[in-house]
Amino acid sequence: MRPGVPGGLGAEPAGPGGAGQGRAVRRIMDDILNSRPQRDSDGTPLQIFLVEDSEDVRDLIVESLAEIAGVHLVGHAESELEALRHLQLHSYDVLILDIQLKQGNGMSLLQSLARSNTRRQSEVKVVFSNHVSPTYRRVGVQCGVQHFFDKSSELPLLCDLLEELARQKAGKSGRTSSSSNSPQGPAQAGGI
Numbered sequence: 001m002r003p004g005v006p007g008g009l010g011a012e013p014a015g016p017g018g019a020g021q022g023r024a025v026r027r028i029m030d031d032i033l034n035s036r037p038q039r040d041s042d043g044t045p046l047q048i049f050l051v052e053d054s055e056d057v058r059d060l061i062v063e064s065l066a067e068i069a070g071v072h073l074v075g076h077a078e079s080e081l082e083a084l085r086h087l088q089l090h091s092y093d094v095l096i097l098d099i100q101l102k103q104g105n106g107m108s109l110l111q112s113l114a115r116s117n118t119r120r121q122s123e124v125k126v127v128f129s130n131h132v133s134p135t136y137r138r139v140g141v142q143c144g145v146q147h148f149f150d151k152s153s154e155l156p157l158l159c160d161l162l163e164e165l166a167r168q169k170a171g172k173s174g175r176t177s178s179s180s181n182s183p184q185g186p187a188q189a190g191g192i
Contacts, residue, residue, distance in 0.1 A: 048093070048095075049095050057058050058076060061128070094162065096128050097125075127149070128154075139164045
């Protein structure tokens with residue numbers, strides 16, 4: 001079983017340093033998350049953080065976000081560790097991430113975030129990936145993913161979701177909620 005994929009979650013990342021390097025990276029990621037101060041995101045625009053290693057896909061998403069009123073990209077990362085470092089500095093309302101990254105993977109990132117207990121329940125987690133198997137969806141739900149979109153065909157659905165979330169946030173006038181901002185149930189398009 002390959003490390004970092006369903007069934008192998010929690011396994012050490014593959015790489016030149018082997019298992020020892022994987023444990024060191026995991027310790028660094030946990031340290032970053034556990035030292036992160038709690039941040040509040042009551043600003044009017046919907047704050048989006050993107051984790052995507054493909055420059056072409058990232059550019060396409062950024063261009064699409066520019067066309068949606070009420071959204072703001074607060075940062076992006078290409079790897080699991082880079083994402084954790086950025087998340088230490090940026091608040092977000094929506095985390096959009098791919099599964100396969102240059103280093104690490106999106107599911108391990110989600111597990112690290114869940115272990116850290118530093119994130120708010122109202123943050124929306126969205127997987128945007130070519131890996132849309134039922135196994136990934138199941139693991140995604142376990143990691144707190146509310147929406148799962150196929151990168152090859154569902155960019156318009158992702159944009160529809162972000163438009164709806166931006167409208168909801170603007171309608172709340174800065175109020176926060178402990179419930180999910182998800183406008184769709186898990187069984188509907190784009191849901192798990």
